[in-house]
Amino acid sequence: MSHTDRSMIRSVLTAKDLESFIETYKIPEHFSPTLPGPDDSAECTPDRIVLYTLAFSSCGVRYPLSSFKIDMLRHFRVHFSQLHPLGFMRVVHFELSCAVVSGEPSIPLFCMFYKLISNGD
Template sequence: MICIGRSSIRSILTVKDLESFVEAYRILERFSPTLPGPDDSAECTPDRIVIYTLSFSFCGVRYPLSTFKVDLLRHFRVHFSQLHPLGFMRVVHFELSCVAVSGAPSIPLFCMFL
């Protein structure tokens, strides 16, 4: 069995792809979105995070994150990058469902619901 870790993942995005991604998801310039170099791996460092663009398009991530999403991440002591896209999709669905019935999402309600 061959194991391929994150350190062997390379970006296939072009500069135009990055520009489109930044525009579509309204990522602020202050975050300095950049593409990794051709020999750089997809590893987080103290001064950068790695974002898998397919996760964004799959689960509907939009920045800035809502207060509820930030509070939920803090409550469970996880970083956004630790969430699976399907898990994040559940959070988005829950929050939208609360808004649709004129309710405010809360962490206790989320824990009871799921």
């Protein structure tokens, strides 16, 4: 999906859907989950991230993501939904491997082991 296509995505959730989603997945209140307005596109900004609820139900994703995962997504300018599940599993594996050796995961260290590539625009 191109950047232009993503900017055309509109939320179809209702306030009741959001409330149920927050309760089901135990999203903490301090994240201030909100629905976008009817004319807002699904775009991340420096003070908010966009979550696709389908990722929770179909991929078993649980939030909040660790700060390393968020830094990684921001560094590569991708959304979680743009990563192949096996690719995201590598990110998780790297983070866990760092924890096992009492190390801190970092983007430069990650890039020494893995190279993310784009498939399309």
